[in-house]
Amino acid sequence: MKKIxxxxxxxxxxxxxxxxxxxxxxxxxxxxxQAHKRLxxxxxxxxxxxxxxxxxxxYYCGPTITPKxxxxxxxxxxxxxxxxxxxxAILRIGLKAMIGKGRRSEEVIEACKRYExxxxxxxxxxxxxxxxxxxxxxxxxxGDLGPEAIYELKVRDFPLIVGIDSHGKDIYERRCR
Amino acid sequence: xxWMKSEQIKEIVARLxxxxxxxxxxxxxxxxxxxxxxxKNLRAKRILEAIIENAKVSREKNxxxxxxxxxxxxxxxxxxxxxxxxDLKRAxxxxxxxxxxxxxxxNSIVSDPLKRNKPGWKPAIIHIDLVRGDKIKITVLPxxxxxxxxxxxxxxxxxASQREIKDFILETVKIAGPDACPxxxxxxxxxGTADYACLLAKKALLKKIKNHPDTEGVGTKIKTTxxxxxxxxxxxxxxxxxxxxxxxxxxxxxxxxxxxxxIETYPTHIAGLPIAVNLSCHALxxxxxxx
Numbered sequence: 001m002k003k004i005x006x007x008x009x010x011x012x013x014x015x016x017x018x019x020x021x022x023x024x025x026x027x028x029x030x031x032x033x034q035a036h037k038r039l040x041x042x043x044x045x046x047x048x049x050x051x052x053x054x055x056x057x058x059y060y061c062g063p064t065i066t067p068k069x070x071x072x073x074x075x076x077x078x079x080x081x082x083x084x085x086x087x088x089a090i091l092r093i094g095l096k097a098m099i100g101k102g103r104r105s106e107e108v109i110e111a112c113k114r115y116e117x118x119x120x121x122x123x124x125x126x127x128x129x130x131x132x133x134x135x136x137x138x139x140x141x142x143g144d145l146g147p148e149a150i151y152e153l154k155v156r157d158f159p160l161i162v163g164i165d166s167h168g169k170d171i172y173e174r175r176c177r
Numbered sequence: 178x179x180w181m182k183s184e185q186i187k188e189i190v191a192r193l194x195x196x197x198x199x200x201x202x203x204x205x206x207x208x209x210x211x212x213x214x215x216x217k218n219l220r221a222k223r224i225l226e227a228i229i230e231n232a233k234v235s236r237e238k239n240x241x242x243x244x245x246x247x248x249x250x251x252x253x254x255x256x257x258x259x260x261x262x263x264d265l266k267r268a269x270x271x272x273x274x275x276x277x278x279x280x281x282x283x284n285s286i287v288s289d290p291l292k293r294n295k296p297g298w299k300p301a302i303i304h305i306d307l308v309r310g311d312k313i314k315i316t317v318l319p320x321x322x323x324x325x326x327x328x329x330x331x332x333x334x335x336x337a338s339q340r341e342i343k344d345f346i347l348e349t350v351k352i353a354g355p356d357a358c359p360x361x362x363x364x365x366x367x368x369g370t371a372d373y374a375c376l377l378a379k380k381a382l383l384k385k386i387k388n389h390p391d392t393e394g395v396g397t398k399i400k401t402t403x404x405x406x407x408x409x410x411x412x413x414x415x416x417x418x419x420x421x422x423x424x425x426x427x428x429x430x431x432x433x434x435x436x437x438x439x440i441e442t443y444p445t446h447i448a449g450l451p452i453a454v455n456l457s458c459h460a461l462x463x464x465x466x467x468x
Contacts, residue, residue, distance in 0.1 A: 034293060064241045065281040073281050074241040079323045079356050101323075102356030102428065123227045124427050125358040125460045127244040128235035146296045147244075147283050159227075161429075172355060172428060 003157075007055030008096040010116040016162045018169040022120065023157040028057040028099065030151045032078055035142055036086035043089055050141030050150065054094035061099075062147035063137070064127075072137045072153065076127030077101040080119070084108050091115040103172050104164060112164050119164035121171070133158045179256075179311040181468070183263030186315070189466055190272025193317040194249060195280035197464035198241045201232040204385050205362070205461050208436040212360060221431025225360075228426065228459055239280075243460045246282040247319030249273045249301040252383070258311035270299040285322070304376070316383060316465040324361070324458040327353040330375055333450040342367075342452055343415060349454040350419050350435065355428015358458030361435045362386060363419065366453040369443040374451035377441040382457050386437035405442075412438040426459075 004012055006026030016022065029051065031039070042049055060080050064073030080100030087098065088111040096117050101124035112119060123130060136154040143149050163171045206229070213225040235242045251269050255261075277284070277298040284296045308314075329349045333342065346365060353361065366377025415438045425431030436459065445451060 062244060062283065062285075064244050064246060064283040065278075067240070067281040073283075074235070074244040076244050078245065079326070081356060101358065103354065121427060121429075123224065123231070125243055125458050126227050126231035128238065128240040128242060129227060129231040131240060132234065144295055147285065148296070161427075 006057055008057065009055060010166075013096055013116050013118050013166050016118050016165050017167075018162050018165045018171045020162045022160040022162060024057070024120075024160055025156050025158070026154075028059045028153050028155055028158070029140065030061045030063065030075075030149075030153060031058045032060050032062050032148050033082055034145050034148045035150050036083050036090070038142060040086045040089050043093060052094075053090065055096050056094070057097040057099065058090070058095060059099040059153065060101075063131075063151070064147070066137065070131075072131050072134045074127035075131050075134060075153075077122050077124055080104055087111060091117045099160060104170070109164050109168050109170055112166055113168040116166045118162060118166055120160040121163040122158070122160050130158070179259050181259055181261050181313065183261055183265050183268035185468075186261070186265065186313075187268040187272035187275065189315055189468065190251060190269050190317065191276035191279065193315060193464040193466060194273055194276030194282065194319065197317045197319050197462045198246050198280060198282050199235055199239055200464070201235070201242055202461060202463055204387075205436065205459070206232055208386055209360075209459065212433040212436060216431055216433055218425060218431035220429055221425045221433060224426035224429070225433065241280070241282055242462060243321055243458070244283060245321035245323060246277065246285065247321050247462070248286065248325070249277070249298070250304070250318045250320060250379075251301050252304045252306075252314075252316040252318070252380075254306050254308045254314040256310035256312045257307055259313055265305075266303055269303055270301055273301045274298045282319075313468045314465065315468070316463060318379075318383065318463050320379075320382075320462075321358075321458055321460070324353070324357040324456045327357045328375070328378070328453070328455050330371060330451065330453045332371060333452055335448060335450050337450055339411075342450075343418065345452060346415060346454055347418060347422070350424070350456065351422060353456055354424055357456055358460065359424050359428060359435070360426055360433045360459050361419075362457040362459075362461045363415070363435050363438045364455040364457060365415075365438065365440045366451070366455070367440060367442045368445035369451060370446075371451050373443060374453035375455070377443060378453035378455035381439040381441040382455060382461060383463060384439045384441075386439065408440050408442060412440050
């Protein structure tokens, strides 16, 4: 079991191997379909982004409404492959890790190699359990998207499995392709 | 004639939305525990443990089992002897919104599918059936879209072999692979028309599942879920073949790729054989009440 802290740098990332179990502590940002679409549009138009992505981690997640008195509601991962078309452009400007569920495209694997980034899996369909590792939630951008907005989550020992490492090794290779 | 107020239906729908999203179906929990005991792959076992733990946390803390609280789908079997006061569909939609708000469930529905505006809770998908008697049965199925996206329909030739049909179903499970939260419950609709086969496939998910053992002689004695033994045999064979695909929990390998296969059938036309497959993730949620 490896422990890592955000922000992530290339040195930490290159040590991670596909299949490793990891506990992550620090800050992660939720972002899914519509947030990705807006970010990539802003990148293409050379506009200022609502957050600095260097060394940061994206979590493909749209949480439920936060219950009163709790830091967050249920917050499990969504299907990562829908973000495949956007990820290479976002990794190019410095994002270091992505958290989601399921397979990724060859382009994403290639981008992980080129930009020293990593793709993590987390317990799929275990949203209530995963909420127990989140200490705080704060809106960062695109509030009009509701659950699809970008939220900053403060997490402690968030459980992960390395899906694709920065050497281009994919946990699903041979298994399901 | 029995009179019922639509306001009462609104309240019941609201309770069912919360119950379905927070309390995992008993038969699913049982099947997960069964799978946990059968599983030899250590990583698969650990993931199944997390899934079972998740159901416990959601129940104890009143949290949604999954952040994707689904597209609320409401099935109503209404007895012909019931007269409903007020606007029934409006009451159901209001009930869904009330339940989702009170249960802190996610607003996942965009009113314009192309413009993708800020999501809300309604409208629900409502299926109404008229039946005999003076009772009303309401079922809420909040199915997530990760697995809904993997739905497939194929219009086979009427001369298709059972092997061809099985291969299409297996292919559907393989395409979903690790992406839609395996272990799956596989709902299959056979017959009817294109649209009706899709409805049957989803309705198959409403049926109670049994812990079919993969092989003869393992586990407890099995009662047939489907009285039609030919269909039961097909369900069992498919489950066994799916569990040899080595997809496993989270797609990371193991013998637990599906918890159950449920088939619903309907008569069809001489010129065709519609087959629809609707996969559910392991978090198959549902709540029912008869009034």
